[in-house]
Amino acid sequence: MNLIFLGAPGSGKGTQAEQANAKYNIPAVSTGNMLREAVKNGTEAGLKAKSFMDAGGLVPDEVVIGILKDRIALDDAKKGFILDGFPRTVEQAEALERMGVNIDKVINIHVDDEKIIARMSGRRVCSDCGASYHIEYKPVKTEGKCDLCPGAVVLRDDDKPETVLTRLKTYHEKTAPLISFYESRGKLKTVVGQQEIADTTKLTFEAIDA
Numbered sequence: 001m002n003l004i005f006l007g008a009p010g011s012g013k014g015t016q017a018e019q020a021n022a023k024y025n026i027p028a029v030s031t032g033n034m035l036r037e038a039v040k041n042g043t044e045a046g047l048k049a050k051s052f053m054d055a056g057g058l059v060p061d062e063v064v065i066g067i068l069k070d071r072i073a074l075d076d077a078k079k080g081f082i083l084d085g086f087p088r089t090v091e092q093a094e095a096l097e098r099m100g101v102n103i104d105k106v107i108n109i110h111v112d113d114e115k116i117i118a119r120m121s122g123r124r125v126c127s128d129c130g131a132s133y134h135i136e137y138k139p140v141k142t143e144g145k146c147d148l149c150p151g152a153v154v155l156r157d158d159d160k161p162e163t164v165l166t167r168l169k170t171y172h173e174k175t176a177p178l179i180s181f182y183e184s185r186g187k188l189k190t191v192v193g194q195q196e197i198a199d200t201t202k203l204t205f206e207a208i209d210a
Helices: 013-024 031-041 044-054 061-072 090-098 113-121 161-175 177-183 197-209
Strands: 002-007 028-030 081-084 105-110 123-126 132-134 188-192
Touching (some): 002 013, 002 177, 044 061, 061 090, 105 197, 113 123, 161 177, 188 197
Parallel strands (some): 002 081, 002 105, 105 188
16 A cells, blocks of 8 residues: 655654554655765765755655655565655655556545644654654654654754744645646545644544544
8 A cells, every 4th residue: 555645744644643553553754864874974965955955945856756765665665655755746646656566545634734833843852763752742752852862852944933934835846736736536534633643643533443
């Protein structure tokens, strides 16, 4: 079962991808995490991606697709996978089809912009292992420290309010057209994000199993 999770930055699609990963035992492939890892490791793709990510813009298709191809070729993705953060444009979706990758369902997590801005300003991430937290919804046990490793928990540059506004603008211009793209192919399921993560997860599983 190959799934795509769509949604604006901060909509919770990454969290729901993790929940689906646990339930269906297929890997959640976050291109955002892969790109950040490439940046951290100073790889060629990471260096290309860094300037775009720092500005809140989209990383060029050829960089993302190259990283993604390598990832879904690994053994753990042979029985299926969940794409989180790709595709972000109709052009990328078309490239995915040209790669011969069949997508069974596309889950669109919808949350209003105002709620997203409030959510993202409270997000924190471990600078070492990449674990995600939120000062209100998922706080760390020890202030400033990751629960899973010795790393420091920080506010990412792309979660700062001025960058969030840029990312939302980019989403509406570039990524939102994917909703009609996949709707026209009969693969889209829209889930309205709820205040409680568990409530959104329930609706997400119902959409996947429908």
